[in-house]
Amino acid sequence: MSKIFLEDVKIYAYHGVLPEENIIGTYYILNAELHTDLWKAAETDDLNDTISYADINAIIHQEMEIKSKLLEHVAGRIITRIHENFPQISYIKLKITKTSPPMQGEMKGASIELERSFKPDEH
Template sequence: MVEINLNDAEFFAFHGFYPEEQLLGSRFLVDISVGFRPTGNLLADEIGNTVNYEQLYNIACEEMKHTRKLIETVGQSIIDAIKSKFPFVDHVRVCIKKVSPPLKGKVGHSSVTITSFVD
């Protein structure tokens, strides 16, 4: 089993339940973890035998552009796109952190983590 991780990919996006959040935007950090059994020999040193983390970043970047009320929705969209691009994955975990969420007190970030296992 191989696991590819992309950590703290930073985006400025307009997700949020309240209209002000969708107007002002926020910083988000995205972590992606993808587990899979290699389809080829890793010693062949070929990108096609693994999950390309540049493509993971591009998927997250594209999905973060679509304003949503819930970061859960964004997370699931990222997972669905990864599973479509890399059908050989066994599991995908996405964590989206909203930096300094608009609450009454100081909070570093709120987050949602979704894990999807492929049968």
């Protein structure tokens, strides 16, 4: 199994249940793991034989721009859109961390992680 990772993608966005979260915003850190076959690209050195992580990054940024109450909803949209664009991906794991959640105490962040496996013919 081959994997593509995007690690610690930092994006400023406006998600949350509280109204001020949709106005003030905060930084989010995203980590994605994608499973697909990369062996053809390993042999050909051709971008057409792989999945461009720049394209995955663009999808993540576009979906993060859409305000949502729940990070689960954002993660679900990102995973669905990645799979719609790249049906050869068999598994996607996405972790989203809100760096400044509106809660008591000091913390690095609050995170959710969503993962999904796809059958090869599932589009």
